[in-house]
Amino acid sequence: MxxxxxxLTFEDILLVPxxxxxxxxxxxxxxRLTKNIKLKLPIISAAMDTITExxxxxxxxxxxxxxxxxxxMTIERQIEEVLKVKAFNIETIKAKNRSEPKEFEDVVDASTDEMENEVDNNVKKRKKSEFSEKEIRYDRSYDNPNIDSNGKLCVGAAxxxxxxxxxxxxxxxxxxxxxxxxxHGHSLNVIKTLKxxxxxxxxxxxxxxxxxxxAVIELVNSGADGIKVGIGPGSICTTRIVAGVGMPQVTAIENCAEVANKFGVPIIADGGIKYSGDICKALALGASSVMLGCLLAGSKESPTELxxxxxxxxxxxxxxxxxxxxKNGSGERYFQTVNKVSKMVPEGVEGKVKYKGPLDDIIYQLVGGLRSSMGYLGCQSLRELWEKARYIEITTSGIKESHVHGLHAIKEVMNYST
Structure with missing residues (x-):
């Protein structure tokens, strides 16, 4: 062999100011999300059944x-979810945001004293995908939405x-x-389907x-408009342990972006991102956007019950x-078509994450960290980030020094945990 x-992975490096x-x-x-689609924000919510509906x-x-x-889900249900996004009335939200802040209902905020009552009385009774314009927080600004040529919200589907x-x-x-x-995107049937x-x-x-x-070269030549990078970095993924296969995410992004960017095909860094600083590292390495799962799983908007x-x-x-x-349909993603549980070979686990409240607050912290990083690096755009960013490899002691240390009973903050 x-x-x-x-x-290397994210924790192994630091960006140099x-x-x-x-x-x-x-x-x-x-x-850019793809060769032809732009994003106002370089963040994508993952195509996972506990993340994005x-x-x-x-x-x-x-x-x-x-x-x-x-x-x-069934094709019919997936189409229904897509149509709900397309039917959402952006103008209603814009009008509300231009007016004075108003009361809103059925919204659970992790910071309120009444959270438990709200959970018991509202959230647990809510059916999935029942968001409406009145439930969007009116004191938030949505003045830069990602919309299509018809003025409708953009949405993707897996x-x-x-x-x-x-x-x-x-x-x-x-x-x-x-x-x-x-x-495993670098495989025959994937390439055939793409073509x-x-x-x-x-x-x-x-x-x-x-x-x-x-893999990037083959997918680009087969017509890919964007390429997702990451095998095994996710917090709930066990592929690297079960199959012994994968590559730490920093090196994977660097390898793939070096080739993809020459062809003008955007790279999406998918998995392994624990902090906002990891987002900037991924983008600095050549990714055009990042796909998030775990960081968004605790949001109000994820489709699981509290x-x-x-x-x-x-x-x-x-x-x-x-x-x-x-069991619900993702077996073929891992080349498994058996229905009997005892015959399945899982490459992932199930767990729970703390509830974090509205997605707005989570994204605000992540974008704030990204903006701060770009300020340290003297980069006004992601293109400049690609050109100017430098990184150093650090030791285990350097990793330890980077985290909070020497304290007991650390007060929890939204954008950091150990």
Whole structure:
């Protein structure tokens, strides 16, 4: 077996500050999702059944990003979720935001004393995907939404290998981008499906997941409009342990972006991001955007029920390679078609994350960290970030020094935990 070298992940590196005249508030974080689709915000919510349905996708696009509706549902239901996003009335929100702040109902805020009553009386009774204009917080600004040429919110949807029926139905429903989702994007059936879609449908296609230059070249040559990078970095993914396969995310992004950017095909860094600083590291390495799962799983907008354990509220989060997710339809993503649980070989786990409240607050902190990083680096745009950013590899002691240390009973803050 050939050793092709050492690989790094986010915690192994730090970005080096540059001389700067740039203030965080002045940076431009607009980017491209695909060759043809732009984003106002370089963040995508993952196509996972505990992350993105219409509520999440609506809010992501209002904030300037995009959500990818997962495929662990019937074609009819997935189309329904897409249509809910497209039907959302942006003008109503704009009008409300121009007026004085008003009371809003059915909104749970993690900071309120009445949270427990709200959970008991409202959230637990709510059916999935029942977001409406009146439930968007009126004191928030959505003046830079991600919209299509018809002024409707943008939304993406995931499909599996050989799922042309689903792809055609989604295109007919008006989806903006299709994500061809596989644990191993550099494989024959993925490439065949990609070519089939590009030759028969007028739609941008993001393909993943991959970690090598060779994979990027093959997918670009097969028509990919965007490429997802990451095998095994997710908090709920066990692929690297179960299969012994993958690549630490910093090296994977660096490898893939080096090739993809020459072809003008955007890279999406998918997985392994724990902090806002990791987002800037991923973008500095050449990614055009990041896909988030765990960081968004605790939001009000994720499609799982709130659960109270002791005095703390939680939401469920699971990998698409977990037993439960594969039973619901994601098995083919991991090349598994058996229905009997005892015959499944999971590459993911199920768990719970703390409830964090509205997505707005989560994204605000993540974008704030990104803007701060770009200010330190003297970069006004993501293009400048690619050109100017430098990183250093740090030791285990350096990692320890980077985190909070020497304290007891640390007061919890929204953008940091150990």
């Amino acid at each position: 050939k050793n092709i070298g050492k690989a 540059n001389y700067s005249e740039i203030l965080p508030k002045d940076v431009n974080i607009e980017t 219409s509520d999440m996708a609506i809010k992501m696009s209002l904030l300037g990003g995009i959500g990818i509706i997962h495929k662990n 499909i599996g290998v050989n799922d042309m029926e689903r792809a055609k139905a989604l295109v007919d429903a008006g989806v903006d981008v299709i994500v061809l989702d596989s644990a 089939n879609i590009k030759s028969s449908l007028n739609i941008d296609v993001i393909v993943g997941n991959v970690v090598t230059k060779e 659960e109270k354990i002791g005095d703390t509220l939680y939401k469920s989060y699971r990998g698409m390679g977990s037993i439960a997710a594969m």
